[in-house]
Amino acid sequence: MGNTVVVALYKFVTLEDYRELREPLLQCMLDNQVRGTLLLAEEGINGTVAGSRAGVDALLGWMRADPRLADLDWKESFCDKPPFLRTKVKLKREIVTLGVEGISPTRRVGSYVEPADWNALISDPDVLLIDTRNDYEVRIGSFRGAIDPQTQSFREFPDYVREHCDPARQRKVAMFCTGGIRCEKASSYMLEQGFDEVYHLKGGVLAYLEQVPEAQSLWQGECFVFDERVTVNHDLTQGSHVMCHACGQPVSAGQQQSALYRQGLSCPHCHDRLPEKTRQRVQERQQQIELARQRNQPRPLGPGSGEASSAD
Template sequence: MYTVAAFYRFFALSDPQALRDELHQTFVNTDLRGTTLLAPEGINGTMAGSQESIDRFLTLLDERCGLERSEVKFSTTETPPFRRLKFKRKREIITFRAENPVDPTRPGTYVDPADWNALAADPNVLLLDTRNTYETEIGTFAGAVTPPLNTFSDFATWVTEHLEPTQTPKVAMFCTGGIRCEKASAYMLQLGFPEVYHLRGGILRYLQETQPSESRWNGDCYIFDERVAVNHDDLRLEEQTED
């Protein structure tokens, strides 16, 4: 059984290359697989391996980056979801080509999965999916607006062309694990949108913590490994297996 850990954290990382080299040297000869991106704005990755390797990896990230276990999304799988181990130095941990720089450390308001349904059902809220079209086509929340995005970088252009801050007072955003909607929420606040919310832990945490009978999610959730997509049953089964 492989443990899968999906995570990100926006923070000022002073020397991404040094941390990248430390991670590579520490884990290159272990069973850890997956990709972790490192940039001046923080870290972002999904890693898989034995429980021992994942624990060791996350302990190091907690020490170096302040990444708390409560912010990591866990799942399990019987087949290896990744074939190689990659630690990459990047300009951004999530590419977002806005006209002006975005400060991701000043995002919108987090909404826990337990409170998401009430916010999403509010008729005065614009429920906005920040994922790509190939992801939204296989699943999204009931009532969500799904912009035709080929890449996340298209989001900034779509917002400026289709939305006005004075006409859209409340926006609730979501994505797979939380990183895209968090950065997008910071961008929309910088544009002057007065109330911007985003789903803490993304769709993955919502599916894991929400009973299917109470869910507003329709379809499957695309993920970026060899499992391709997951749903309520997959994640809740994995949670039970871990127990």
């Protein structure tokens, strides 16, 4: 187990003063040497951060001192080196972008399902199981029998529901995502669309992998995460995928053996379709990364930097 604590957290809660919260929250992160990105919006807080045990505990304690965040929940994992290079607190319209006005999990939300009860639910043949994550995440791993909406961003999820789901035929719907935030908001949307029984995995896939023994697991593959680890295994250790800095797509261990894969420059997903200007840009960026590594400096950000903390 590594000595860097990685914390994924979110909470849907009304924060009318979210703009005023930004500076003190950022200062708390800086004071405790916690890196990563937190998103603040009127609908709540979301993000992934990492630091020492003491630093992370201090940040969580500061947040939970606010009565509105007193019951804040989070998932922890560990790694050998810091997965984030910078410390950010961003102000947003939504803490996860669905792009549909009037959808609020603080007013209406589906039924939470504990990881221990998830297998029984999704084994029910009458349950429609939907993976609310993006297509590149689903490609890496998913639950057995789950439907892949083939969305490239969470904004596309409402279109998928309108075109492919019918509340008159599919009365029971179960959804999941990485940490729980997307499927929670999706459940609110599904209820607004007239679906009667809507369930979502509490804590997301990360909570399931942590709590359900691998021998009993219905999860197949690795799980994509929004930091430099790229993916995690069932035991939440770092997985085998790396990120292509040219196109931002995860690259499997097998694809890394391809002649089309060049670290920082191309991968089988993008080798034959990269515009020349993009190719030149990523080559320059890779040179900057190598120079930063030699100087022991933070590497420059780019399309596949892993610095995202939420999933749009």
